[in-house]
Amino acid sequence: MSTYRFEALLHPRAVAIVTGADDRLGAAIAANLDRGGFEGRIWQSGTTSTDALFDGPEVPNLVVIATPPEAVPRVVEGAGARGAAAAVILTAGIDDALCEAARAAARPHGLRLLGPGSFGLAVPSAHLDASLFAHAPVPGDLALISQSGTVAAGIVEWAARRAVGFSAVLSLGRACDIDVADCLDHFASDWQTRAILLSLNVVPDARKFMSAARAAARAKPVVVLRTGRHAAQARRVLTHTGALARPDAVYEAAFRRAGLLAVENLDAMFSAVETLGRQRPFPGKRLAILANGHGVGALAADQLADGGGTLAETPEGNPLDIGVEADAPRYAAALAPLLADTRNDAVLAIHVPTARSDSAGVAAAIAATIGEARAAGGRRKPVFAVSIGEDEAALKALAAAGIPRFPTDADAIQGFLHLVRHREAQDDLMRTPDSLPRDFSPDVEAARAIVSRAMAAGETWLDPGAVAGLLAAYRIPSQPLALAPDADAAAGAAWPIIAAGGTVALKVVSPDIVHKSDVGGVRLDLTSEADVHAAAADILARARELRPDARITGFAVQPMIRRGTRRELIAGLAEDPTFGPVVVFGRGGTAVEVIDDRALGLPPLDLRLADELIDRTRVSRRLAAYRDVPAVDRHALALLLVKLSQLAADLPEVRELDINPLLADAGGVLALDARVMVGPALAPGARPRGAYHPRFAIRPYPAEWERAMTLKGRSIRVRPVRPEDEDLFRDFFGRVSAEDLRLRFFAPVRDFNHAFLARLTQLDYARAIAFVAIDVETGAMLGAVRLHADANHESGEYAILVRTDVKGSGLGFALMRLMIDWARADGLSRIEGTVLRENRSMLAVCRRLGFEAQVDAEDAAVMKVGLALLPDSDQNFS
Numbered sequence: 001m002s003t004y005r006f007e008a009l010l011h012p013r014a015v016a017i018v019t020g021a022d023d024r025l026g027a028a029i030a031a032n033l034d035r036g037g038f039e040g041r042i043w044q045s046g047t048t049s050t051d052a053l054f055d056g057p058e059v060p061n062l063v064v065i066a067t068p069p070e071a072v073p074r075v076v077e078g079a080g081a082r083g084a085a086a087a088v089i090l091t092a093g094i095d096d097a098l099c100e101a102a103r104a105a106a107r108p109h110g111l112r113l114l115g116p117g118s119f120g121l122a123v124p125s126a127h128l129d130a131s132l133f134a135h136a137p138v139p140g141d142l143a144l145i146s147q148s149g150t151v152a153a154g155i156v157e158w159a160a161r162r163a164v165g166f167s168a169v170l171s172l173g174r175a176c177d178i179d180v181a182d183c184l185d186h187f188a189s190d191w192q193t194r195a196i197l198l199s200l201n202v203v204p205d206a207r208k209f210m211s212a213a214r215a216a217a218r219a220k221p222v223v224v225l226r227t228g229r230h231a232a233q234a235r236r237v238l239t240h241t242g243a244l245a246r247p248d249a250v251y252e253a254a255f256r257r258a259g260l261l262a263v264e265n266l267d268a269m270f271s272a273v274e275t276l277g278r279q280r281p282f283p284g285k286r287l288a289i290l291a292n293g294h295g296v297g298a299l300a301a302d303q304l305a306d307g308g309g310t311l312a313e314t315p316e317g318n319p320l321d322i323g324v325e326a327d328a329p330r331y332a333a334a335l336a337p338l339l340a341d342t343r344n345d346a347v348l349a350i351h352v353p354t355a356r357s358d359s360a361g362v363a364a365a366i367a368a369t370i371g372e373a374r375a376a377g378g379r380r381k382p383v384f385a386v387s388i389g390e391d392e393a394a395l396k397a398l399a400a401a402g403i404p405r406f407p408t409d410a411d412a413i414q415g416f417l418h419l420v421r422h423r424e425a426q427d428d429l430m431r432t433p434d435s436l437p438r439d440f441s442p443d444v445e446a447a448r449a450i451v452s453r454a455m456a457a458g459e460t461w462l463d464p465g466a467v468a469g470l471l472a473a474y475r476i477p478s479q480p481l482a483l484a485p486d487a488d489a490a491a492g493a494a495w496p497i498i499a500a501g502g503t504v505a506l507k508v509v510s511p512d513i514v515h516k517s518d519v520g521g522v523r524l525d526l527t528s529e530a531d532v533h534a535a536a537a538d539i540l541a542r543a544r545e546l547r548p549d550a551r552i553t554g555f556a557v558q559p560m561i562r563r564g565t566r567r568e569l570i571a572g573l574a575e576d577p578t579f580g581p582v583v584v585f586g587r588g589g590t591a592v593e594v595i596d597d598r599a600l601g602l603p604p605l606d607l608r609l610a611d612e613l614i615d616r617t618r619v620s621r622r623l624a625a626y627r628d629v630p631a632v633d634r635h636a637l638a639l640l641l642v643k644l645s646q647l648a649a650d651l652p653e654v655r656e657l658d659i660n661p662l663l664a665d666a667g668g669v670l671a672l673d674a675r676v677m678v679g680p681a682l683a684p685g686a687r688p689r690g691a692y693h694p695r696f697a698i699r700p701y702p703a704e705w706e707r708a709m710t711l712k713g714r715s716i717r718v719r720p721v722r723p724e725d726e727d728l729f730r731d732f733f734g735r736v737s738a739e740d741l742r743l744r745f746f747a748p749v750r751d752f753n754h755a756f757l758a759r760l761t762q763l764d765y766a767r768a769i770a771f772v773a774i775d776v777e778t779g780a781m782l783g784a785v786r787l788h789a790d791a792n793h794e795s796g797e798y799a800i801l802v803r804t805d806v807k808g809s810g811l812g813f814a815l816m817r818l819m820i821d822w823a824r825a826d827g828l829s830r831i832e833g834t835v836l837r838e839n840r841s842m843l844a845v846c847r848r849l850g851f852e853a854q855v856d857a858e859d860a861a862v863m864k865v866g867l868a869l870l871p872d873s874d875q876n877f878s
Contacts, residue, residue, distance in 0.1 A: 002181070002182045002185050002186075002790075002793075003182060003185050003186045004110065004112065005085045005086055005110065005111075005112045006112070006182075006186045008061040008062065008085030008086050008112075009061075009062065009085065009086035009112055009114065009121070009178075010121070010123045010126065010128070010168060011123065011126050011128070012040060012060070012061035012062035012085075012086070012128065013040045013041075013061050014040045014041040014042070014043075014058055014059070014060045014061055014062070015033060015038065015040060015041070015042050015043075015060055015061070015062045015063075015064060015130060016042075016043055016044070016045070016060035016062070016063045016064070016079075016084075017029055017030060017042070017043070017044040017045070017063075017064045017066070018044075018045050018063060018064070018065050018066065018067055018075050019044070019045070019066045019067060020066070020067040020068055020071060023044070023066075025066035025090055025132070026044050026064070026066050028132055029064050029066070029090075029120065029130055029131070029132070030042060030044055032120075032129040032130065032131055032132070032133070032136065033128070033129060033130060035129060035136055036122070036124070036127050036128060036129030036136050037127040038127050038128055038129070039127060041058060041060075043060075059082055059083045059084060060079075060084055061084065061085045061086065062084070062085070062086050062087070062088065062130065063075070063079040063084050063086070063087040063088070064087070064088045064090065064120070064130055065079075065087055065088065065089045065090065065091060065115075066090040066091055067091060068091070069091055069093050069094045069095075069098055069116075070098070072089060072091055072094060072098060072101075072102050072116065073098060073101040073102045073104075073105045074105075075087075076089075076102045076105040076106050076111065076113070077105040077106075079111060080105065080106050080108070080109025080110075080111035081109060083109075084109075084111060085110075085111065085112065086111065086112040086113070086114065087106070087111060087112070087113050087114070087115075088114045088115055088118055088120050088121060088130060089102065089113060089114065089115030089116035089117070089118060089173070089176075090115065090116075090117075090118055090119070090120065090132070091115070091116050091117070092116065092117040092173075093117075094116040094117065094174065098116075099116065099174060099176040100176075102116070102176060103176050103177055106177065112177055112178055113176055113177035113178060114170065114171075114172065114173070114177070114178050115171075115172070115173040115174065115175075115176070116173050116174050116176065117149065117173030117174050118149060118171045118172060118173035119131055119132045119133065119149030119150075119152055119153060119171035119173075120132055120133075120149075120171060121168065121169060121170045121171065122136065122137045122156075122166070122168065122169045123167070123168045123169075124136070124137050124138060124139040124140070124165065124166060124167075124168075125139050125167065125192060131169070131171070132149070132153070133152070133153050133156045133157075133169075134153065134156075134157065135156065135157060135160050137156050137159065137160075137165065137166040137169050138159075138160065138163070138164075138165040138166070139165045139166070139167075140164060140165015140166045140167065141165070141166075141167055141192060141193060141194035141195070142159075142164065142165065142166050142167060142193070142194065142195055142196075142197055142273060143166065143167050143168050143169075143170075143183075143187040143190065143193040143195075143196045143197065144156075144166055144168070144169040144170070144197045144199070145170050145172065145180055145183040145184070145187070145196065145197070145198050145199070145200075146169075146170070146171055146172065146198075146199035146200070147171075147172045147173070147175065147180070147199065147200045147201055147202070148171075148199060148201065148227060149171040149173065151199045151225075151227060152169060152170075152171045152199065153171075154266070155197070155199065155266060155269075156169060158266050158270070159270070162270065164270060164273075167187070167190065167192040167193040167194075168187070168190075168193070170183055175204070179204065179205070179208075179209075180198065180200055180203070180209060180212075181205065181208040181209045181211070181212035181213070182212075184196065184198075184209075184212040184213055184215070184216040184222070185212050185215070185216070187216070188212075188215055188216035188219045188220065189219070193220070194220060194221075195220055195221040195222070195223065195273050195276060196216060196220065196221070196222045196223070197223050197224075197225075197269060197273065198222065198223065198224040198225065198260070199224075199225045199226075199227065200224065200225075200226055200227070201226065201227045201228045202578070203251075203254075203578055203579075206254070206578050206579045206580065206697035207696075207697055207698075207699075207766065209258075209697075210254065210257070210258055210579075210602075210697045210698055210766075211699075211764050211766035211767055213255075213258035213259070213260055214258050214259060214764045215764055215767065217258060217259030217260055217425070217426070218259065218762070221261065221272075221273070221276040221422065222258075222259070222260045222261065223260070223261045223262075223263060223269055223272045223273060223276075224255055224260045224261070224262050224263070225262075225263050225264070225265070225266070225268075225269050226248075226251055226255075226262065239514065239572070239574070239656045239657075239658040239675060239677065240570060240572075240588075240592045240593060240658050240660050241570065241571075241572035241573060241574040241584040241656060241657065241658045241660075242574045242575070242656050242658075243593045244570075244574070244584050244586060244592070244593065244596070244598040244600075245574035245575075245576060245582045245584055245600055247576065247578070249598070249600050250576040250578070250579050250582055250600055251578075251579075252600070253579075253582065253599075253600040253601055253602055254579050254602055254697065255425075256424075256425050257601070257602050257698065258425075259425045259426050260425060261276075261418060261421060261422045261425060263418075268414060268418075271406075271411060271414055271415055271418065272415070272418040272422075275384075275404050275415035275416075275418050275419055276418065276419070276422060279382045279384075279402075279404055279419055280380070280382075281419055281422050281423035281426060282345060282346065282381070282382050282419065282423065283345065283423070284345030284346075285309060285310045285345060285420045286310050286311070286312035286313075286343070286344045286345045286346070287304055287309060287310065287311060287312055287344065287345070287346050287347070287348055287413075287416055288312045288314060288318055288320070288338050288341070288344035288346070288347045288348070289301060289304075289311070289318060289319035289320065289347075289348045289350065290319070290320050290322065290331070290334055290335060290338060290347060290348065290349045290350065291319055291320070291321060291322070291349075291350040291351075291352075292321075292322055292323060292324055292325075292326040292331075292350070292351055292352055292354070292357065293321060293323075293324050293352055294319070294321045296350055296352055296409060297319030297320070297321055297350065298319060299409050300319060300348060300350060300386075300409035300412070300413060301318070301319050303409055303410050303413040303414075304413050304416075304417075307413055307414070307417045308417070309413065309416065309417055309420065312343055312344035312345070313343060314338075314341065314343055314344065318344075320334060320338070322334045324352075324354050324356070324357075325354070325356045325357065326351075326357060326362075327356070327357055327358065327361065327362070328358065328361040328362050328364065328365035329365065331349065331351070331362050331365050331366060331369075332365040332366075332368065332369045335347065335349060335365075335366060335369045335370075335383075336369050336372075336373065339369070339370065339373040339381055339383070340373070344381075345381070345382075346381060346382040346383070346384065346416060346419075347381065347382070347383045347384070348383075348384045348385075348386065348409075348412055348413070348416065349366050349383060349384070349385050349386070350385075350386040350388075350409055350412070351363070351385075351386065351387050351388070351394075352388050353388060359387055359393070359394040360393035360394045360397060362387075362394070363385070363387055363393070363394035363395075363397040363398050364397045366383070366385060366397075366398070366401075366403065367397050367398060367400065367401035367403060370383055370401060370403065371401060382416075382419065383403055384403070384404050384406065384412045384415055384416055385398050385403050385404065385405045385406070385412070386405075386406050386407070386408065386409050386411075386412045387405055387407075388407065388408070440474075440475050440639070440643060442473055442474045442475065442643070442646060442647070442650070443472075443473040443474075444473070444650050444651075446469070446473045447469075447470055447473035447474065447647070447650065447651060448650070448651065450462070450466050450469050450470050450473070451470070451651055451653050451654065451678055453466070454466060454678055455653060455678055455680075459511055459678070460511065460677055460678065460679065461511045461514065461675060461676065461677055461678075462675075462676040462677075462678060463483075463509060463511065463553065464481055464483060464507075464509055464556045465481075465483050466676075467674050467675065467676050468480075468481060470647075470654075470676060471671055471674060474643045474644075474646070474647050475643065476640060476643055476644075476659075476669075476671055477668060477669060477670050477671065478670065478671040478672075478674065479558050479559070479561060479670060479671065479672050479673075480558065480559070481556045481557060481558045482556070482557045482558075483509065483554055483555070483556055483557075484536075484554050484555045484556075484557055485553070485554040485555075486536070486554065486555075487532075487533045487536035487537050487540070487555075488533070489554070489555075490506060490532055490533070490536045490554075490555040490557055491529040491530075491532045491533040491536070492529075493557040494506070494526065494529060494532040494557050495529055497557075497559045498527065498528060498529065502559045502560060503524075503525045503526060503527050503559075503560040504525075504526040504527075504531075504532055504557060504558070504559065504560060505522070505523070505524050505525075505526070505557075505558045505559070505560050506522070506523045506526060506532055506535050506536060506539065506555055506556070506557060507521060507522050507523075507555065507556045507558070507673075508521030508522075508539050508540075508543055508552065508555060508556075509552070509553050509554045509555055509556050510543070510547075510550045510551055510552050510553060511551055511553070512547065512549065512550035512551055513543065513547060513550050514675060517590060518546075519542060519543045519546045519547055519550075520538075520539065520542045520543075520546075521539055521542075521543055523535040523538075523539065524560060525560060532557070536555055539555070540552060561663065561670070561672060563663065564665070565629045565630070565665050565666075566663040566664060566665040566670075567619070567622055567623060567632055567663070567664050567665065568587070568588045568589050568661045568662075568663060569585070569586065569587060569588045569619065569637075569661065569662040569663070569664055570584070570585070570586050570587065570588035570589075570592050570598070570658070570659065570660040570661065570662060571583075571584065571585050571640060571641060571644060571659045571662050572584050572644065572656070572657045572658040572659050572660070572674075573644055573647070573648050573654065573656060573657040574600075574656055575655045575656055575695075579602060579697045580602075580693070580695030580696055580697055581602075581603055581648040581693070581695060581696065582600050582601070582602060582603075583600065583601045583602075583603055583605060583610075583613065583641055583644055583645050583648070584598060584599075584600055585598065585599055585600075585601075585613055585614060585617065585641055586598030586599060586617050586619060587617065587618070587619040588660045588661040588662055589660070589661060592660060597617050597618045597619050598617060599613050599614070599616035599617045600613075601613045601641075601645075602697055602698055603645035603646075603648050603649060603696065603698070603700075604645050604646070604649060604696075604698065604700040604701070605641055605642050605645040606642060607635070607638050607639065607642055610638035610639070610641035610642050610645075611634065611638045613641060614634070614637060614638060614641070623637070623664070630665070630666040631666060632664045632665055632666065633664070633665070633666055633667065633668050633669070636664070636668040636669050637664050637669055640662075640669050644657065648693065648696075649693050649696070649700060652681035652682075652693050652694055652695065653678045653679060653680065653681050654676060654677075654678055655677045655678060655679045656676070656677040657674070657675075657676045657677075658674060658675045658676075659671045659673070659674045660673060660674075661673065681694055681695075682694050698766075699764070699765040699766040700765070701720060701722065701765065702720050702765055702769075703719075703720075705719070705720055705769075705771070705818075705822065706718070706719040706720070707719070707818065709814060711809050711810050711811055711814065712809050712810070714775065714777075714809070715775075715776040715777065716773050716774065716775060716776060716782065716811070717773070717774045717776050718771050718772070718773045718774075718814075718815070718818060719771065719772060719774070720763075720765070720769060720770065720771055720772075721760070721761055721763060721770040721771065721772050721784065721786075722761065723758075723761050723762045723763075724761075725761045725772060725781075726757045726758065726761050728772070728774075728781045729752070729757050729760055729761060729781065729784075730752050730757060731780070731781065732780075732781035732782075732783075732784075732803065733749075733752050734752075735780075735803055735804070735805070736801065736803055736804050737804040740801065740804050740807075741801075743836055743838070743839045743842070744799065744800075744801040746834075746836065760784075760786070767788065767789045767793070768786065768787065768788040768789065769786065769787050769819070769822050769826075770784055770785065770786035770787075771784060771785050771786075771815060771818055771819065771822075772784045773802075773811055773814075773815060781803070782802060782803050782806050782811060783800070783801060783802030783803055783806065783811050783812065783815060784800070784801060784815070785798065785799070785800040785812075785815040785816060785818070785819045786798065786799050786800075786819075787819050787822065787823055787831065789826070789828060793826075793827065793828070794828065794829055794830065795828060795829065795830035795831065795832055796823055796828050796830075796831055796832070797831075797832050797833060797834075798816075798819055798831055798832070798833045799833065800812060800815060800816060800819075800842070802815070807841065812841075812842075812845055813845055813848065813849075816845060816849055817849070819831075820849065820867070820869070823869060824869050824870075828869060829868065829869055830866060830867065830868050830869060831851075831866065831867045831869065832864070832865065832866045832867075833846070833851075833864075833865045833866075834856070834862055834863070834864060834865075835853075835862070835863045835865055836861060836862060836863070837855075837860075837861055837862065837863050838861075843863060843865070846865045846867075849867065850867055851865040851866060851867045852865065852866050852867070853865045
């Protein structure tokens, strides 16, 4: 239900408190409401009788429930029936059955529930403190959303000591109704909220969370602190990729892909907010350090290196030491050229008070120098300041200039890295890869047949022959193999390899033995048939001793591959219970889990995302050329990761895939050994959600909605909009008349800057779609239609514009019909739009499509149009 009735939840006119016999919690809530200065009516009941509570003339918007668990559903039903809009359930210890009963009681009345197990909520600007916090949050512009009540209370206490204020604080508890995604949707558009702070432990609905998080992160900074990051993994891990894809690493990858800034503690959370509030994200990551002493500058450089940052290369040296006696003029003289230097992207100015320096004067000089550089029209290069000590005048001078000030070099470096990582996360956020990469064309039908045969036979693991066929279907190079049922056949299969001067690798084949080395099931460098025969017999005997229950179906015979200059890597797919398939890459080998050098990415991936995934590993540094060893073919390696991502999209039954080792060199990549686990695409009783992978957390680019059409002899290609279409839109707007632009945007539009165009081209396909029409002959854009679903995913608002010179060709009508088809397929029940009354051509199209139109009650120059969608696809468009 998302943001439905949030206004009543956060700005109630009246509050009722229901406690039952034990009214201690109710008394605490009443006291906090009074402390906060709540101006509405408050009444309290020590009985769970809803008749007694709700029989008055006034209806409470908000009901706070602190009754025994078994009474909660009854109170919820009474509150909903009386017309209350929202309820906060403080009661803890509510099991799944009671939670579902409360949700079922609320649903028919549209009553929103916060909790159970909530610590309540506070909205300082509304003088609302319906919480169990020890101190009332002060007004500010940060929204805090926390699953844990104690963590929320701790953050409020932490903030109170630092004069940090909030637009709202919500403790979600078990979140049987209102969840993190609902709150993100609300505060993303809340003008009183500058940034959003999240404290969470689990994400119950990955698709809903990722869609809301990506939308919120496009609007404002979102900082997330996850508790319980190192909790033991609950599921059984069977492959190396599964072991590497620990929940904390998957959450980190999801946060990054959503554009969120993840932090590890409260200090880091508020440091991030301070930095993001005073400095905008900037291109680049090269930092210049200016200090009045070599030692403190070197410490900052060490902190930067430890955090993975980049020290700018400058001819004067970096860090730049201007001496312990540096005064205000010397700081100004040293800072000015650094601000103008294109070889750095940001500057850190450190001042350590000495007997010969004036902290306030230095701070004023730094602020003035920055002001002069900005007034001269230069780029607003970020500057961070470290003023050690508590000089109030220095603090005020820096704050007045909007310069983040930090007490130590470590804090400042952390603030700088927050900005760098926030920008990197924003870059990742803007990438929405195609579900059908164009660098290759996999044989999907052959791959599906391989998986289907294994599933029909009741197998969990593909046999080596099936694995080889699956890799071949996705054009993943692999080492050839021969399957042999016994030792004699293995020796016979090895003979051609040996006769050609090669040596042989022999491996046991069993659907019950995942890690062959655990039972001594691998022999290498065999040089004769006799060696192969003896090795097979020994492998068989040892496997039967260690795994008497295992089915041994034979042996795999392969020619030995000499590693040489090849790098030993691992790549594959793992299954996360929350976020679904995850692409894994890192350093390979038998000690892969001990080395733990890996990076994870949520599919779908494109080549750029795959390349960035590779760069997040330590082994990536070994992929470059060194000494006489040539560099690895990075394109081939990144493409392999994209292929794995596409395999996950095409074959939901593939639950885990492990290529280890994966050899890579200048000639490309080679899968030396691989294993694949398969299983049902959905859990028993689960229903697919949409036409794409049932467990993907991010909806991929909907390539299946690409269309070809011909209008008045012109061939037109229509496809969903991509993020890289920004230049296409810029050229398009340049060929639309000023009058048509006014009719579309309701005002003259002249500035088509990046921010404006990004909003049109960077879409989350889970909640919005835009189709662009392109002239096949010229490649020029002819028009576009877009539809944005509301937060409840019940209705969508459309907008459309076609190029002035193609009006009357039928393109607008065709785009509208395609948009309606999408809305119906996506489960929307209604489409709405706003049209100027003078825009007669658009109103005519709406009438032909069956839209109803009426004059806007607030603006007589505007028409509101709406179309109720039929559940089937035979809606008649005349």
